[in-house]
Each structure stands twice: as C-alpha cells, then as structure tokens.
Amino acid sequence: MAEAEVKLLGTWSSPFVLRIKWALKLKGVEYDFIEEDLQNKSPLLLKYNPVHKKVPVLVHDGKSIAESYVILEYIDETWKENPILPEDPYQRAMARFWSKFGDEKFLPSMWKFFISQGEKREEALVSASENLKILEGELKGKKFFNGETLGFADISLGWIVDTVSLLEEIMELKMIDEQRYPSLSAWMKNFSDFPGIKDSFPPQERMLTKYRTLREAYFATTRGTN
Amino acid sequence: MMLSLAPPSNPSRSLATNPRTKAPFQIAKTHPISGLLLPIRSMHRELKLSSSITSEKRLPTAQAVSERVEGGTRMTRGGEDVKLLGRWASPLVMRTRTALNLKGVDYEFLEEVFGVKSELLLESNPVYKKIPVLIHEGKPVCESMIIVQYIDDVWAATPPAILPADPYDRALHRFWAHYVDDKWFPSVFASSRAQTEEARAEAVEQVFAGLKLLEEAFQKCSKGKGFFGGDTIGYLDIALGCSLGWLKATEKMTGIKFLDEAKTPLLAQWAERFCANDAVRGLMPETDKLVEFAKMLQAKFKTAAPAK
Numbered sequence: 001m002a003e004a005e006v007k008l009l010g011t012w013s014s015p016f017v018l019r020i021k022w023a024l025k026l027k028g029v030e031y032d033f034i035e036e037d038l039q040n041k042s043p044l045l046l047k048y049n050p051v052h053k054k055v056p057v058l059v060h061d062g063k064s065i066a067e068s069y070v071i072l073e074y075i076d077e078t079w080k081e082n083p084i085l086p087e088d089p090y091q092r093a094m095a096r097f098w099s100k101f102g103d104e105k106f107l108p109s110m111w112k113f114f115i116s117q118g119e120k121r122e123e124a125l126v127s128a129s130e131n132l133k134i135l136e137g138e139l140k141g142k143k144f145f146n147g148e149t150l151g152f153a154d155i156s157l158g159w160i161v162d163t164v165s166l167l168e169e170i171m172e173l174k175m176i177d178e179q180r181y182p183s184l185s186a187w188m189k190n191f192s193d194f195p196g197i198k199d200s201f202p203p204q205e206r207m208l209t210k211y212r213t214l215r216e217a218y219f220a221t222t223r224g225t226n
Numbered sequence: 227m228m229l230s231l232a233p234p235s236n237p238s239r240s241l242a243t244n245p246r247t248k249a250p251f252q253i254a255k256t257h258p259i260s261g262l263l264l265p266i267r268s269m270h271r272e273l274k275l276s277s278s279i280t281s282e283k284r285l286p287t288a289q290a291v292s293e294r295v296e297g298g299t300r301m302t303r304g305g306e307d308v309k310l311l312g313r314w315a316s317p318l319v320m321r322t323r324t325a326l327n328l329k330g331v332d333y334e335f336l337e338e339v340f341g342v343k344s345e346l347l348l349e350s351n352p353v354y355k356k357i358p359v360l361i362h363e364g365k366p367v368c369e370s371m372i373i374v375q376y377i378d379d380v381w382a383a384t385p386p387a388i389l390p391a392d393p394y395d396r397a398l399h400r401f402w403a404h405y406v407d408d409k410w411f412p413s414v415f416a417s418s419r420a421q422t423e424e425a426r427a428e429a430v431e432q433v434f435a436g437l438k439l440l441e442e443a444f445q446k447c448s449k450g451k452g453f454f455g456g457d458t459i460g461y462l463d464i465a466l467g468c469s470l471g472w473l474k475a476t477e478k479m480t481g482i483k484f485l486d487e488a489k490t491p492l493l494a495q496w497a498e499r500f501c502a503n504d505a506v507r508g509l510m511p512e513t514d515k516l517v518e519f520a521k522m523l524q525a526k527f528k529t530a531a532p533a534k
Binding site for chain 1: 353362365368369372375376379380393394396397401405439
C-alpha cells in the first residue's frame with residue numbers, strides 16, 4: 001500500500017476528532033496529528049478550514065476535508081480495507097441516519113441536560129432519556145449498530161461511551177443503567193473492548209476537569225438570567 | 227419542516243411541448259390538494275410508455291391522498307414498489323423527487339395534508355415524524371440527503387450518477403450540501419422572518435456571504451461544466467437547487483435581489499439551467515404560491531405566540 005501524506009488537525013478532547021482517529025486506526029492509516037489551540041487558531045487551520053475554522057480537518061495529499069461525517073465517508077471511500085459503511089444501500093442509509101440522529105438530536109439533548117438547572121433540568125432529562133430509549137430500541141438484539149462488527153454509526157455514536165460516564169460522574173446521576181438500557185450498556189462495553197478503541201479515549205481526569213469547568217462557567221453566565 | 231397549507235388551486239396551465247422532442251405533453255391532471263400540475267415525472271420514460279394514465283387511490287387514513295405520478299403500471303425499472311411521502315412546498319421533498327426523476331424511477335407520491343400527520347408518516351418516521359420519507363419495498367428511508375444518497379446507491383447502474391466518482395469530489399459535494407442545510411438556508415429564512423432590523427441585516431449579510439462561497443464552490447466542483455455535478459445534475463445541485471423556489475420567494479418578500487448576475491454570475495446562470503432541467507421542471511413551486519404560504523404561516527405564528 002502506497003504511503004500517502006495524511007494529517008489530522010484536532011484537539012485532545014474533541015469527540016469529533018476522536019471518531020476520525022478511530023476510523024484511521026481501523027483502516028491502518030498512518031497520519032500526523034496536529035494539536036490545535038482553538039483559542040488561538042493556527043494559520044494551518046484557517047487555511048484548511050476557512051469556512052468553519054473548526055476541527056477535525058483531514059489533509060490528504062494537500063487536499064483538506066472538514067466536517068467529521070464527511071471525513072468518515074472520505075476515509076471509507078479512499079482506504080478500502082475494513083469497510084466502515086455496509087455494502088447494502090438500505091443498511092448504509094440506516095448507518096447515516098443514526099449517525100445524524102446522534103449528532104443532531106441526541107448530543108444536543110445531552111448537552112442541554114448537562115448545563116440545565118432547576119425546572120429546565122427535568123424537561124431536559126426527559127428529552128435526553130427519550131433519545132436514549134430510541135437508541136436502545138435500534139440496538140436491540142445487535143452487538144453493534146452496524147451488526148456483528150463496529151461500523152459508521154458506532155464510530156459516530158462512540159462519544160457516548162466515555163462522555164456519558166463523564167457527565168454522569170459530574171452530575172452524580174446514572175443515566176445509562178443496565179436495567180433500563182441493557183443493549184446500550186452492552187454496546188458500550190463491546191465498543192470500548194474493540195481492538196483499536198480500547199486505549200484511545202482521552203485521559204479521564206483531564207476531561208473531568210474540563211467539563212466541570214465548562215459547566216461552572218455556563219452556570220455562572222446564566223445565573224443572572226434564570 | 228413546516229406546516230403545509232393547501233394553496234388555492236392553480237388555473238390550468240400546460241407544459242406545452244417537450245423541449246427535446248417538440249411533441250405535445252400529455253398533461254396528467256391538476257393535483258387536488260396543491261393545485262400544482264402533476265409533474266410528468268420522467269420525461270424520457272413518458273415517451274417510452276404508451277399511456278400515462280394516473281390513478282387516484284385513497285389511502286387507509288382519511289387525510290392522505292395518493293396520486294400515481296406517471297402511471298401505467300406500478301412497476302419500476304427494477305420492478306420494486308416506491309412511495310414518497312411529502313408536501314408541495316417542501317424543498318427537502320423536492321430534493322428526493324429530483325433524484326427519483328434523474329434516475330427515471332416510478333413512484334407513488336403521497337401528499338401529506340396540512341395540520342395532520344398521517345398514520346403512514348408516523349409509522350415510517352417515528353423518530354422525526356417529518357417528510358420526506360421514501361418507502362422502498364416497504365422499508366422507510368428518512369432525511370432528504372440520506373434519501374438522495376440511497377437513491378444513488380440503489381439505482382447505481384442507471385446514469386446519471388448523483389454523487390461524483392472521486393472521493394474528494396464527493397467530499398466537496400457533501401461538505402457544501404451540509405453548509406447549505408446548516409448555515410445558508412437558515413439565513414435565507416431568517417432574512418424574511420427576523421423580528422428586528424439588526425437581525426434581518428445580519429441574516430441578509432449571511433445569505434450574501436454564503437452565495438459568494440457557493441460561487442467559488444461552483445467554480446471548483448463544476449470544472450467548467452454546467453452543474454456542480456459536471457454535465458448533469460449532482461448531489462450539491464440537488465441540495466442547493468431545490469431551495470431556489472424559497473430563495474425567489476424570499477427575494478420577493480424582502481425586496482432584495484440575492485441571486486444577482488453581477489455578484490455571482492456562475493450561480494445565477496446555474497440557477498436558470500437547474501430550473502429548466504427536465505428532472506426539475508414541474509417540481510419547483512411557484513414563487514407567488516410560496517409567498518402566500520409563507521405569509522399565512524407567519525400570520526399563524528403571530529396569533530399563536532403571546533405578545534412579548
């Protein structure tokens with residue numbers, strides 16, 4: 001296999017960057033990781049993602065691709081080993097659907113719950129729980145969202161595995177318990193045990209500090225308006 | 227997306243002749259709900275079939291009315307059963323219809339009625355309860371650009387290809403389609419709905435800035451040809467082009483000419499080409515109808531929302 005020049009611009013904590021690392025690892029693609037400081041964006045980031053100025057950005061042979069799900073599809077189409085998307089068109093559509101659901105519905109509802117206070121917190125919990133039930137329903141009977149092996153939807157939803165337990169610790173509340181969400185709980189274990197995924201999560205202590213700080217800052221800014 | 231209101235019925239009009247063959251079109255019928263002419267869905271297939279009789283069939287639910295679009299038999303090229311749930315005003319629905327047209331796929335169009343979500347919609351899209359939903363051989367597919375990709379995947383052997391062959395080109399199409407949905411189209415809506423002058427000005431600026439970026443994207447993607455997809459309509463053409471109806475309606479409502487030949491000449495010319503394309507013609511809602519619809523919606527939201 002020809003060695004191509006691959007760079008990944010990202011941050012140590014971004015779940016969107018992490019999913020790209022997983023995909024590249026699964027495909028056995030070597031790359032240079034460039035840590036970005038989002039408070040002080042590098043000329044490289046501004047050059048390679050002028051529209052959004054965000055991470056992740058994949059640079060392959062000098063061409064840049066942004067938006068994590070766009071990058072995932074690009075990786076799958078460029079490096080054919082260990083396909084991430086299934087072959088069947090309907091299964092592919094399902095993979096894309098659940099990936100989108102995770103980012104556009106579930107993630108915002110989890111975040112909202114995390115930063116809510118008082119009455120709004122209850123509403124937010126109901127919303128996030130509904131989304132968890134939907135995911136549980138989709139998983140039922142399957143080892144992974146992709147079936148027997150890890151795929152596109154799993155990679156896209158993989159942030160749940162470490163982030164939710166992080167948020168649970170900070171909020172002192174168990175969201176994904178085995179009783180209510182047996183399939184999701186099993187999936188979280190299967191996912192984190194998968195070769196290539198296991199030791200890839202960012203350091204938990206550092207993440208706990210980061211999210212605690214974010215939450216405090218959010219509470220501080222909204223205190224006056226609540 | 228948004229609530230659908232049935233617009234007043236269209237006075238009859240006809241697409242007089244097929245631009246390719248110059249033969250007179252056989253007009254299917256006027257849609258009883260949208261008032262729009264039932265599109266002659268796929269021009270080249272229309273010529274091949276000896277008849278184009280449409281049949282009206284009542285669905286199990288009282289509210290939904292199905293119209294076979296381009297009829298004869300229910301059989302598609304592959305002999306499969308294809309249904310599409312949608313509404314006349316939705317640009318997202320239009321995307322999926324354009325893709326089906328491009329591939330020459332027969333389908334049954336099931337128009338959702340304003341204010342009521344049919345049982346079929348709730349069953350087939352329980353997560354979002356929104357249109358469009360493509361139901362292919364009984365299996366539902368949701369989210370417009372996911373449906374477009376699905377259509378491209380299923381009918382991959384039928385030209386034209388909707389997504390280009392090269393992975394980087396595909397990435398460009400996907401990236402910009404997401405930009406249209408995530409940033410650009412919302413600013414189009416905001417520019418006509420903004421509550422304050424400041425908010426409106428900001429939205430308007432965003433629309434123009436987006437068009438400038440899309441003009442550059444066109445240059446990059448089209449490689450000198452007529453569409454983002456090259457010689458034929460592609461993924462990004464569909465994503466952006468199907469919002470042209472609403473863009474024109476917004477221009478009318480705001481008095482601002484967004485798509486300006488002087489500012490974005492490539493896009494302005496592309497827009498005309500897109501709207502005139504066989505796969506698109508008959509699907510683009512009339513500007514005046516959309517303006518009326520938008521005004522009705524705004525009035526409805528104003529009366530529903532408490533005064534601040």
